[in-house]
Amino acid sequence: MSASLVLILVVATAYLATHLLYEWLARRLLIVSGAEYLVLGVLLGPQVSGVISREAADSFGPIIVLGIGWIGLTVGMQFYLPRLVRITGLTFRLAVIESLVTLSVVTGVLWWALPALGLTSKFWAIVPALALGAIAVASTPSGLDIALRDRKRREPVVNQLETSLGVNAFVAVVTAGLLFSWVHRAPTTALRPPTPTEWAVITVGVGVLGGTLFHLFLGEERKVDRLVVSLGGAIILASGAAAYLNVSPVLATLVVGIVLVNTSRGRAELRTVLAEAERPFYYVLLLLAGLSWRPSTSATAVAVVALYLVTRTVSKVYATRATTAWNKATPQLGRDWGKALIGQGRLTVALALDYARRPELPIGDVVFTAALLSVLLTEFAAARLVRAALLPIVEPLRDLAHRLPWVDTAEHTAETEIPRSESGATSGVFVPHVNEGASTLFGPEVDGPPAALPEQGSTDQRTPEASR
């Protein structure tokens, strides 16, 4: 049986199984669906059963690159400037500090640990350490998406989480993109190999060109068919060009997304088109990630993976706690909103795949394994982590308790009907209506501006009640 046929059968079966089984599980146990495809990929791949051979798995390369590009685009699509400017400086500050602290802590610890464990030389350790740092910053919005889909999001803590998820995604993609520009191997065909700065400019240039081409191509048309052709063309061209140049397809398509969302008048149609293919695309990417997985030959790799998981979790929880306290925002946000950022999902998978597909970079297998394990361990629990983050401030925000009835008792969970989304899926079923961060800044447009934290020292020191 051909590898393509196996893949189609597996995706179709898994998809149906998800509908039948995980819908039920998600509704009752708040389990987020997605990571099972990763396991399925590993089980079918050359490392376990060998149903799909290494050659066959490699032949899916274009789909992987396209999937990576697709995710970059959905991340970029959330950065709609008119919405961004309505977010207060304090909200941004908290989000940026948390992102940079996580990036620095994880990178620093692994930069020290990798040579100490004998996995790389001290000189080269910065590359995988920085890659893991970038990957660590990314968080999945799945939990938040499940908890708050179809509901207005005007509470400060929810707004903070949405902003943080978007900033996390941005920092992760930009860091990875710059890293790939920095360590770019010189092409033999060029007269003078471009410098890292030039590669970074080229990456952004590919994105700008892709976005401009889409805009020029689409013109004033609003037909969905035409939108599909132009969107498909722009993503495929930008991802392909970036991958061919060996720069970051995620960063290039992130720029495409930013250009599109800020220049196109058909944002709503674009979202519809993206949403239609989003979920299946993610599942296929997870499956292919599982197929591509290669275990590390070094036993010390386990220590690196464990260190990554621990450092990231500690950093996310305590960096947010400290930053919030330092900015005197604990009354509005609570101490533990960082827990809602622990879950990892599709952007993590995309960044890890992007790193692992470059044979010239060190310990790709270890970086990939760490990222996949993190997704495996945290994505299932993403919704529960959000609940854990929101619980301490439910009391002051009584209204939130009505909107999230499951936070009161476990029994409520089984009884609560979760509303249907536009595509007909129940909101508790699937993670990924939107990308990591995509349900955030870009997310559902509510009536009026999003709630914001009062700026430190400003006269608007409203209580949570008043801020509603």
Add this chain to the structure above:
Amino acid sequence: MRRVIVLIMLYLLMQAVLPLGEGTPAALVLMAFGFLILGAYSVGELATTIRLPKIVGYLVAGLAVGPAALNFVSTPVMEQLAPVSELAIALIAFLAGAELHLDEVRKRGVLLVKMMTAELSVSFLGIVVVLVSLHRFLPFLNGAPMSEVLGFSILFASIAVVHSPAVTMALLSESGAKGVVARTTLGVVLLADVAVVLSFSGALTLARVLAPPPGGEGIGFVTVLWEIGGAVLVGAALGAVVALYLRFIRRELFIFAILVAFFGAEIAGLMHVETLLTLLVAGFVAENAGGGEGEHLRHAMERAGAPIFVVFFALAGAKIKPDAVLQLWPLVIPIVVVRAAGIWAGTRLGAWWAKAEPEAAKYTWMGLISQAGVAIGLSSVVANVYPERGEEMRTLFLAMIAINETVGPILFRIALLRSGEATPASFRGGGH
């Protein structure tokens, strides 16, 4: 003007990226795919401004960026993109089958069968006669005994009579025409597709008997029977599954549409049954047993398939070898002319026999000239069985297709305009 700017930007992008990159072949294929979508689509839109069908634009774009000219899409890249063409053919076949409504078949089935029979028979006979007459000048028949000449002429004619469901579907989708000429043309094309698949299998068997291929590998009647009968069975089973999905699940149709086509093509290959027929039957069953939901799937399939169709036609254009066309020009012209004359005469005869509407009698033949993927696919099958002669035959086919696939859409457009079933505005605002 905007289209020209897009094309200039695409050209500059490719000129800048190709020398700088050393990425994997997969990345190059992906980039070429995206380039073809945007580039061919833009040329297709430019074509409408000079009153040509978009498909002609796609073909011209393919020819311009293919190995014959700019070489942005090289031969290895085209080989890597072959699955796209297979997927497009599967989508086209499924959509074509889904266009056949049971009511329509009941009402107009006899008429369509009569027209198709007359048209295929007359054009088939005409091509056999011209090939036998010209056999001394044809590289693959020169010096062959008369039995072989006859066997290969029949084999050639069985492919040469084929039409292009892809072009027909694309132009109907582009124009939105639904009148009697549109429906008759589509019906004849689809029925002829099934008939050609059947007759081609028979002609290949006959050729193998009259001129055994190198290695003496034969093909049995049972194999042929399975290829055809099995395709109907597999297609019906696939169509039933799709119909059940449409009745009870109805979700994610965008991706489901692609999966169905891909799965259908894969399963047909795996079970050694005729791919086109399998998908055609699957589409027919899904449409007519889907509880009225088939239309949603068709829309999803058209939407998901739009970029794939653009690339499919562009790749078909890129495969055209202008030098081969020029070399074989003196031989190709008589065959093309006789085929067109046969189609015209056969359609008129069939229309008289079936008492078809005057518009159908007058204009249907103009929609039957196009040839594309199916003809290329069948000629590739011959090239596999007869490596040397089949390859020569394929070159002749490519030269012939180059003319038919350029002239055919233009003629069909004229037919739809003159019959009043489409307007120039409907072509400009069409789907793909």
